[in-house]
Amino acid sequence: MLTILSGPSDLRRESDSYAVTAEFYDILQADADEVRVRRLYARHIADARTGVLDVGAGTGRVTVLALAHSGVDVHAVEPARAMRTSLLTRLAALPTEQRNRVTVHPRPLDELALDSVADVAIGHNMVGCLPPGIREKLWPALGKALTPGGSLFVQLPPARLPTRTIVRLLADKRVGEHVYGGRITMSAVGNRIRTRADYWVRDAEDVLREQTETFWMWPATRAQLTRELAAHGFAQLPGYEESELLAVTLPGRR
Ligand SMILES: C[S@@+](CC[C@H](N)C(=O)[O-])C[C@H]1O[C@@H](n2cnc3c(N)ncnc32)[C@H](O)[C@@H]1O
Structure with missing residues (x-):
């Protein structure tokens, strides 16, 4: 189902995906994912000096970690209304100082004009949900949102199609x-x-x-994503070859 939203300048169509899943997402998956998110991103978040961008924030586990482990502004991009509802409920419970540092963007990243807002960007469990055509729009939008020298950490999707159910x-x-x-x-x-x-x-x-x-x-290999990102100026960060993350940076941009 699609909802027509009346925005300040135009009418926008909003996706109702995750309408069923949002209710069950945290109760069934949050505990295990909390541990994973800390392990994968806590140290990168602590290094942020400009801002943290959480693309596909979902119910907000990375966003909340970013607010707790950094003193910088956080941008949470979440187009699905159902997921955003949980995200905002989570943010409502935070201390004012943290809530004042987070901005929630209710659109796909490629429809936003975020420019140099973050030196650390994270795409946790989201790249695999994008068809290749949308993925191709995501990379330049991430390049624009990052500051020169900024880093992007993406959790890798399945590398290939499953051979059985x-x-x-x-x-x-x-x-x-x-x-x-x-x-x-x-x-x-x-x-x-x-x-x-x-x-x-x-x-x-x-x-x-x-x-x-x-x-x-949509499956994609590390090599394929690395190639796509390289076409938009991203270079691989060393030391992640065995990781479930793809880590890239935008060296010497602008
Ligand atoms: C599988 S969920 C993961 C949510 C969260 N990162 C987590 O792991 O709990 C993928 C999320 O990406 C969001 N998403 C899909 N396309 C997007 C886009 N183009 N820009 C930003 N977010 C997007 C979806 O709305 C969804 O909430």
């Missing part, structure tokens, strides 16, 4: 009398990965409700 069960979480559960099923369809998320809520006797949302993902 992959099913991942999410750990159950109790909430009072109910237990929340979920399953992610990934399979190849053409050049994309169909990613179906099934969620359910149970009590002691029954399944009370079940909901489903399907996403598409």
Whole structure:
């Protein structure tokens, strides 16, 4: 479903993706992801001197880490209304000093004109969600948003299509009398990965409700992304060859 938004200068169409997933995202995935996000980005965030850009901020785990581990401004870019709702709820609970440093941008990055706002940019678990055509628009937008010498850290998407259906069960979480559960099923369809998320809520006797949302993902290898980024002036940072991150910088720009 698409919502028509009335903006200051024009009408914008807003995506309703993650409308189902947003409810279940943190309760089922936040604990494991919190540990991963700290491990992958905490030290880079601590090095930020100008700003941190969290592209595809989702419910805000990287954004909140950036506010807590740096003293710089933070830009959280999140086009999906459902995810942004959780993000803003999280930001509302922060101390005023931190909330005053974060700006939430409700559009895709390539539709914003962010210019030199950050020296550290992070794309956690988002590049795989972009079709190649949109990815190609993301790189120059990131180049513009970064200051000269700034760095970009991107969590790598799956390198290739799965050869068989992959099913991942999410750990159950109790909430009072109910237990929340979920399953992610990934399979190849053409050049994309169909990613179906099934969620359910149970009590002691029954399944009370079940909901489903399907996403598409596009695989890309480190070499392919490195080539795409190089075409927009990014150079690889050494030492990440074995990492789940692709790390690049914009040396000597401008
Ligand atoms: C799988 S979610 C990950 C969210 C968050 N980074 C996390 O790991 O919890 C991917 C996010 O990227 C956002 N997104 C998709 N296209 C985008 C774009 N062009 N610019 C910025 N964000 C985008 C989606 O709305 C979604 O919230």
